[in-house]
Amino acid sequence: xxxxxxxxxxxxxxxxxxxxxxxxxxxxxxxxxxxxxxxxxxxxxxxxxxxxxxxxxxxxxxxxxxxxxxxxxxxxxxxxxxxxxxxxxxxxxxxxxxxxxxxxxxxxxxxxxxxxxxxxxxxxxxxxxxxxxxxxxxxxxxxxxxxxxxxxxxxxxxxxxxxxxxxxxxxxxxxxxxxxxxxxxxxxxxxxxxxxxxxxxxxxxxxxxxxxxxxxxxxxxxxxxxxxxxxxxxxxxxxxxxxxxxxxxxxxxxxxxxxxxxxxxxxxxxxxxxxxxxxxxxxxxxxxxxxxxxxxxxxxxxxxxxxxxxxxxxxxxxxxxxxxxxxxxxxxxxxxxxxxxxxxxxxxxxxxxxxxxxxxxxxxxxxxxxxxxxxxxxxxxxxxxxxxxxxxxxxxxxxxxxxxxxxxxxxxxxxxxxxxxxxxxxxxxxxxxxxxxxxxxxxxxxxxxxxxxxxxxxxxxxxxxxxxxxxxxxxxxxxxxxxxxxxxxxxxxxxxxxxxxxxxx
Amino acid sequence: xxxxxxxxxxxxxxxxxxxxxxxxxxxxxxxxxxxxxxxxxxxxxxxxxxxxxxxxxxxxxxxxxxxxxxxxxxxxxxxxxxxxxxxxxxxxxxxxxxxxxxxxxxxxxxxxxxxxxxxxxxxxxxxxxxxxxxxxxxxxxxxxxxxxxxxxxxxxxxxxxxxxxxxxxxxxxxxxxxxxxxxxxxxxxxxxxxxxxxxxxxxxxxxxxxxxxxxxxxxxxxxxxxxxxxxxxxxxxxxxxxxxxxxxxxxxxxxxxxxxxxxxxxxxxxxxxxxxxxxxxxxxxxxxxxxxxxxxxxxxxxxxxxxxxxxx
Ligand SMILES: Nc1ncnc2c1ncn2[C@@H]1O[C@H](COP(=O)(O)OP(=O)(O)OP(=O)(O)O)[C@@H](O)[C@H]1O
Ligand SMILES: [Mg+2]
Numbered sequence: 004x005x006x007x008x009x010x011x012x013x014x015x016x017x018x019x020x021x022x023x024x025x026x027x028x029x030x031x032x033x034x035x036x037x038x039x040x041x042x043x044x045x046x047x048x049x050x051x052x053x054x055x056x057x058x059x060x061x062x063x064x065x066x067x068x069x070x071x072x073x074x075x076x077x078x079x080x081x082x083x084x085x086x087x088x089x090x091x092x093x094x095x096x097x098x099x100x101x102x103x104x105x106x107x108x109x110x111x112x113x114x115x116x117x118x119x120x121x122x123x124x125x126x127x128x129x130x131x132x133x134x135x136x137x138x139x140x141x142x143x144x145x146x147x148x149x150x151x152x153x154x155x156x157x158x159x160x161x162x163x164x165x166x167x168x169x170x171x172x173x174x175x176x177x178x179x180x181x182x183x184x185x186x187x188x189x190x191x192x193x194x195x196x197x198x199x200x201x202x203x204x205x206x207x208x209x210x211x212x213x214x215x216x217x218x219x220x221x222x223x224x225x226x227x228x229x230x231x232x233x234x235x236x237x238x239x240x241x242x243x244x245x246x247x248x249x250x251x252x253x254x255x256x257x258x259x260x261x262x263x264x265x266x267x268x269x270x271x272x273x274x275x276x277x278x279x280x281x282x283x284x285x286x287x288x289x290x291x292x293x294x295x296x297x298x299x300x301x302x303x304x305x306x307x308x309x310x311x312x313x314x315x316x317x318x319x320x321x322x323x324x325x326x327x328x329x330x331x332x333x334x335x336x337x338x339x340x341x342x343x344x345x346x347x348x349x350x351x352x353x354x355x356x357x358x359x360x361x362x363x364x365x366x367x368x369x370x371x372x373x374x375x376x377x378x379x380x381x382x383x384x385x386x387x388x389x390x391x392x393x394x395x396x397x398x399x400x401x402x403x404x405x406x407x408x409x410x411x412x413x414x415x416x417x418x419x420x421x422x423x424x425x426x427x428x429x430x431x432x433x434x435x436x437x438x439x440x441x442x443x444x445x446x447x448x449x450x451x452x453x454x455x456x457x458x459x460x461x462x463x464x465x466x467x468x469x470x471x472x473x474x475x476x477x478x479x480x481x482x483x484x485x486x487x488x489x490x491x492x493x494x495x496x497x498x499x500x501x502x503x504x505x506x507x508x
Numbered sequence: 509x510x511x512x513x514x515x516x517x518x519x520x521x522x523x524x525x526x527x528x529x530x531x532x533x534x535x536x537x538x539x540x541x542x543x544x545x546x547x548x549x550x551x552x553x554x555x556x557x558x559x560x561x562x563x564x565x566x567x568x569x570x571x572x573x574x575x576x577x578x579x580x581x582x583x584x585x586x587x588x589x590x591x592x593x594x595x596x597x598x599x600x601x602x603x604x605x606x607x608x609x610x611x612x613x614x615x616x617x618x619x620x621x622x623x624x625x626x627x628x629x630x631x632x633x634x635x636x637x638x639x640x641x642x643x644x645x646x647x648x649x650x651x652x653x654x655x656x657x658x659x660x661x662x663x664x665x666x667x668x669x670x671x672x673x674x675x676x677x678x679x680x681x682x683x684x685x686x687x688x689x690x691x692x693x694x695x696x697x698x699x700x701x702x703x704x705x706x707x708x709x710x711x712x713x714x715x716x717x718x719x720x721x722x723x724x725x726x727x728x729x730x731x732x733x734x735x736x737x738x739x740x741x742x743x744x745x746x747x748x749x750x751x752x753x754x755x756x757x758x759x760x761x762x763x764x765x766x767x768x769x770x771x772x773x774x775x776x777x778x779x780x781x782x783x784x785x786x787x788x789x790x791x792x793x794x795x796x797x798x799x800x801x802x803x804x805x806x807x808x809x810x811x812x813x814x815x816x817x818x819x820x
Contacts, residue, residue, distance in 0.1 A: 076696060281510060336708025350706055352698045355766050365707040367689040418707070506742045 008070075009203055010055075010172055015064030019049055020404070021348040021397030024050040026227045028064075031502070032172065037204045039214050039235070039248050042224035043437040044394030044409030048207050049091050051224070052174045055205075057081035058212055061137030068171070085171035087164040087294060089178050091207075091408045093156050097149035102131035103161045103472065105147055115243070122397070131162075138162045139189040145350045153346050154298035157181045161190065165197075173197065174205045177408065183297045184498055191217055209437050210238045210464065223247050234394075249437040256470030257441050258449055260489065263473065264288030265303040266324065267457035268340075268426045270309065279481035282318070286426065286457040291448060293472030294461040296501050300459045300478040304347055306428045310335045311416060322426060330474045341365065341424030343415055345431045345461070351415035354404040358396060359385030359413050361403050364485045366421045383434040388417035393440060408435045420451075427451065430461045445471060465494055478505045521811045522760060522775050525804075528653035537789040545785070547668050551661075551736065553781035554670040556751055557774055560727040560759075561681055562722035564773045567683075569698040569713030569718050570765030571625030576752060577616060578728045579635035580745040583607040583723075584730030585640050588649040588740035596656045604727045610636055611723020615716030624735050629719075633749070640742040650739035660735025670732060677728070681770045694718060754801055755780045757806045779804070 010032040010254035017025040025047045032038045040048045044169040055066065057078040066073050068084055075081050081088070090344055095104050104426065106127050115121035140158045148156065157178065164173060164372055175194075179187050194204055194217055206218065214221060214235060223230040223246040230246050232483045238430055244252050266285045273282040279301035286292045294302045307313040309320055311329025322338050329335040332342070344350035352361055356442075362385045363370050370380060385399035392413040396406055412435050419427065430450070433441050448471065452458055462468050469492050477485040477500040487493075495508065559576050566573040587603025597775045610632060617628035662669040685691035696704040697714045705711045729748070736741040759776025761768025783804060787797045 060645075308707075331710065332711070333710040334707050335706050342706060344703075345704055348705050349700070353696050353703050353766070355699045358694065360692070364704070367692060367709075371689050376687055376689060378694060 007034045008032065009068065009416075011065075011067040012055065013065045013067070015051060015054060015066075016062045017047075017054060017059065018062055018441060021401075022227075024227050025054075025061075028224065028227070028229045029230075030222055031232070032203050032205060033220075034203055035198050035201045036219040037198060037206050037217050039218040039221040040205060040224065041214070041221050041437055042209045043248060043395075044413070044435075045407040046224040046247075046437075049176055049407060052088060052150050052176055052205065052207070055081065055172075056086055056174060066197075070174040082167060085167070085169045087167040087170050087172070087472070088174040089160050089164045089176060091176040091180075093160060095148045096113040096161060098147060099150075100145045100147050101135070101142065101159055101162075104159060105134065106133055106167050107145075107200070109166075128147045132461060134162045134166055137165065138193065139186075140507050149333060152298055152303075153181045154183065154186055158186060161193070165193070170197075170446045170489075171200055172203050174207075174417060176207045177209070177211060177435055178206075179208055181298075181431070181463075184465065185297050186501060187213070204392070209435060209441075211243070211438060212466070214243070215240065215459055225249065226322065231316075234350070235318075241415060243277065247437070252442050254444065255438065256467070257442075257446055258291075258471060258489075259453060260473060261289050261453060263290045264455060267322065268309070268459065269321040269324075270305070271319040273305065273315055273320065275304065275308055275313065275315040278313075279310075282483055284476055284483060284486075286459050288455045288457050289452050290297065290473040291452050291471055293468035293475040294459065294478060295463070295465065295468045295497055296478035299480075300464075300501070301481040302478050303430055304480075306342060306459070306461060306479075307432055310340060310428065312342075320325055336365070336422075336424075339423060339425040340370075340428070341419045341422050341426070342428045343419045343430060343432055345434070347412055347434070349416050352403050352411060353403070354411075356403060357399070357402055358389075358394075358401050358406070358414055359399040361387055362399075362417045365418050366423075366460060367421060370421075384421065385417075385426055388421070392417055393443065409437055409440065413440065415446075420447065424456070426457045426459070428461070431463065432460065433462075433464065433467060441467075469494060521759070522772075522779065522808070524644075525705070525778055526775060526782070528777065529740065529786065530714055530814070532787040533589055536788070539789050540786065545667070545789070547663075547787045551668050551670050552785065553778050554668070554674040555729050555733055555736075555779055555786035556755055557674050557724055557777040558677060558732070559748045560752040560755040560773045560777045561677070561770045563727035563749075564756045564759070564761050564768065564770050565685070565694065565718050566625065566629075567724055567753075567756055567761055567763060568694060568765065568768060569715055570701070571618065571719075572629065572753070573716070573722050574626065574629040574749055575610065575613065575632035575636055576634045576722065577745040577747065577749040578640065578663075578725040579607055579610040579723050580733065580748060581732035581742055582636040582640040583647070584642070584734045584744065585644050585728075585742055586739050588652075588734050589643075589658055591652060592649055596653060599656075600731060603731050604724060607723040607727025607730070608720050608726075609723065611720040611726070612716055615719035618719070619712040619715050637742070644740075644742040645709065646742075648739055648741045649734075652735065652738055657738060659737055659749070660732040661738070670736070673732065678770070678774060679724075685770055690717075691696055692771065695766050697766075751780060752777075757805050760808065760812055762809075762812055776808075 008031050012030040015025050028051060032251055042048050057075045057080050059223040066075060072083060092142060111123040111126040112120040113123040128144050134141055137142060138158055138161055178190060218235040220232055220234050222232045222244060226370045239265045264287055266394055267288045270282055270284050274280045296302050308315040309336055311332045327338055359381045363381055382399050389399060394413045395408050403411060435445055473489055475487040475492050476483050479501060539545055562576060563573055583603045583606040586606055587599040587812055590602050591599030614629050614632050617623045618625050685694060693709050693714050697711050701711050753778035756773050759772040761772055784797055
C-alpha cells in the first residue's frame, strides 16, 4: 500500500424524500488499500457507494479520480473509469445462466457468416469458467442463477465485478453477509491478490472481526455525516463501535441460560434426496439451538422442509410431541411455527408494499380477526416495532424497497416477532445488521427464549452461534456431524466439523 | 418544484383524458349529449366494467384471464335455456354456478397443475366456447320475461338499472380488495408469491379464489348482457376478453402484478366505451377505432412508466 491517493470524494450530499441520506461527506482512498466504510444501518454507506458507481446522482459534491475531477452519471461512466461494485442486494437475472449474467452487456463476439458480429459462446463460457476458478467456486457456468443458493449467487456477483477490465476501484457492499467461513477466506485471498496489484477496495461490513483481518483504514459515517477516518491497526474495535453508534457496547451476547422445557420441535431421520440425509435433532422450549455449517451443508433446506416449503422423502416431524406433516407453509403457521427466511428480498419481504403492511403480513389473522383492515391499528403496530428495533425510516408509510439493507432485515424480524409462533426458525437473523442493533436483537431473542419459545437459529456468524445458543449442531454435506453444548463449544472444533475434517484434536 | 407539477399532471392524466373526451365529443357530435346516448354509453360501459374487474384482479395476481368472454357466453346460454324452460331464479343460480366452476377450474389448473395463467385460461376459452356452441346447436334463445329483462334494460327514475348494479358491484369489490385481509393477500400474492406463501398465506387458495371470482363476474355480466339484448346465443361476448384487458391497462393496472386495482379500472372502462361510442357517432370506420384503442393503451402505459420514473 502506498500513500498515493487515487480517489477523493468531497462534500457529497444526497437527499431522499424525508431523509438526508448524506450530508457533506468526504472520503480519501489510497492506491492499493482496503478502505472500510463503517456505520449503522441507514448511515448512508450504500448510498455513497451508489453515487460513486453511477446508480444515484449526487445533489452536490465532487469526485476526483487520480487527481482529476470526474463526472459519473451512469453505471457505464463508472465502469469506464474502472470502478466496479458488488451491490448489497443481488442484481442477477434468475432465468439466465452464470456466464450470461457475468457477461451481460459485454458479451464476447466474433465474426460470423457474412461478416456479422455474433455471440462467441465458446469464449464466453471458457472465460467464465476461468473467472469462476479465480473466485474459487466450483460451478458450471451454464447453471441458471435461479438454481443457485444465496452464497453461490454472492460469489457470482463477485466474479461479475472482477470481470471488469481496467479495474481500479472495487466496491464491496457487505460481500460476506451471506457467506460462511470457507468462502470468506477465499474472498479475502482474492482481496489480497487485487491489493497487491494496486487495486483499491472499499469494503463495507457489519462484522467487526473482519475489519481487523482485512482492513487498512476505516471511515465511519453516522446519520449521513462523516465522523472520521482512522487506521485499523491503531484503533481497537470498541473505539470503532463508539464512533459508529455514539455509545459503548460492552456485552454483545447476553444469554440467561434457563432450564429448558419440553421438546417443542423434534425431527427424526429426515431425508431429502440430494439435499440432506437422516437428520435428527430437537429444540426444546426456552432453548436457542444454533445450526452452523458451510453453504450448501443443507441447513436452510432442512428448515424449509420442516416448514412445508420444500418436500422431503422420509422421516418424521413432531411439534409438541404430535406428528405433523406440512404440505405448505400455511399449515406450519397454523401449527404456530414461523420461518424468517435467509433471502430477505425474495422471500422475506414484499418490497413494493409499505413498511407497516409488511410488518403485519404474517399476522393478518391475529391483528384483524374480523378480516377487515384498520389503517390506524396497522400504523400503531408498525410504529411500535420501528421504536423497538430502532428502524431508520421517515415513518411507517414508506415502501420497504427504499429502506437500507439492514433496516429491511429489521422489518422481516418485526414481522415474525409480531406473530404468536411458539417454534421460530431464524435463518441468518442478523444478516446485514449493525452491531448496535445486533445487541438489541440478541436481547430480544434472549427474551423470546425466556418466555418459553423454541428457537432454531441458522447462522453463518460463528461468534453469534456460540454466543447465543444453548446447543449447537454442525452440518456438513447434508448431515449433522456434531452437537455441542454451549459449555464445550469451541470455535476451532466447530469449524473443523463444518469443513468435514471431523475432530482433529 | 417543477417535478411536483409534472407528477400531479401524470397522476390525474386519466381524469383529464376523460374530461377532454367528454368535451370534444359533445362539441363534435350533437347526438352525444342526448339522454338516450348517455344511457346507452352507461349501459355499455357497465358490462365492460364488470368483466374488467375480473380481468383486473387476475392481472393484480400476476395472471391474466383469456376465458372471460367464453365463460360469459357458456354460463349465459345455459342460464337462458333454464330461464325460458323452468324459472328465472334457477336459471340465474345455475348461470352463476357455471361461471364459478369455470373460474375455479382455471385456478386449479394454474396452482395445482402448474400451467401458466395464459395457457390455462386460453384452453378454457376454447373449451367454454365450444361447449356453448354444442349446447346451443346453432340456435338462439330470445324473448325473456319482463321480470328478467328488468335487470339489464330496466330504468329507475330514467337511469338504467345497470348503473345501480355496477355501483353496487364496485362498492363490494372496492371493499373486498382495499379494506379486507383477503384483498391485502391478493396484492401480496401478486407482488411476491413466495414471500406471501412463507408468511403463512395459502397462496394456492388465493389464486383459485380470484379466478373463481372472475368466472362469477363473467357470469353476472353474461346474465345482464342477455337480459339487455333479450336474446342469447353461443357467439356473444367475444370482444369482452380483449376489451377488458384494454380497459385494465388504460385504467393503469400494469402487468407486473401487485399494483393497480378495480378503482382504476372504472376509469379505463369508461374511457374505452366513450372512445368507441364517440367514434361510432362520428362515423369513423371500425378499423380506425381499433387502431385508436391501441394508441390509447400505449399512451396509458407511457404515462404509467413516466410517472413511475418520476417517483423514484
Ligand atoms: N431509494 C431510496 N429512496 C428513499 N430513501 C432511501 C433510498 N435509498 C436509501 N434511502 C434512505 O437513505 C438512508 C441511507 O441508506 P443506505 O442504504 O445508504 O444505508 P446503509 O448505510 O447502506 O445501511 P445498511 O447498513 O442497513 O445497508 C436510509 O435512511 C434509507 O432509508
Ligand atoms: Mg447498505
